[in-house]
Amino acid sequence: MVNRKGEQTKALILEKASKIFNSQGYRASSISDIMHETGLQKGGIYNHFENKEEIMLSAFSFSIDTMSHFFSEAMAGKQGYMERLHSIISVFEGIAERELFPGGCPIMNAAIEADDADPLLQEKVREAMDGLLGMVCNLVQEGIKKGEVKQGVDPEFVATVLISTLEGALALSKLYKSQEYMKRAVHHLRSFLAQNCA
Structure with a gap:
């Protein structure tokens, strides 16, 4: 029989932990932070996870699933x-x-923080980035097949320019607390796609 309450508690932990890790960093965040946000005791958290590493990896996966949902919603229709x-x-x-x-x-x-000291997180981050780059590559490839994207376009080049520009703009927007960097990046990318793909 499915333990519905247990599933809900685990989902709550992942939701709160994913936000904590993403805001404060994976190493800087503690189990106490998760306890504070969830209202659970340490034992209540470790009923669902063996250790902090498992929480980190699961919380990162939760974040990536959420991000995938945003992309699916944006592309719907x-x-x-x-x-x-x-x-x-x-x-x-x-x-x-x-x-x-x-x-x-x-x-x-996570990519900035993950290094050789945490190979499991590093591998998960690489897989997530592969998925992001792959999503753009696949769209360009399908666009070429359907005649919507011009022949000769390199899907990997487009994916690299698109994702690195957006990620860089996010970093600048966050650092300087200004949307202007993202606005400039978006303006550039719309021109880039129009000139190189359409």
């Missing part, structure tokens, strides 16, 4: 591949403007 590429840009705008994720993009934040 979009007819063309170019429209879908623009909808990816709009999600990053939303992260910068409305703080969809407290602390910014979870992939970028």
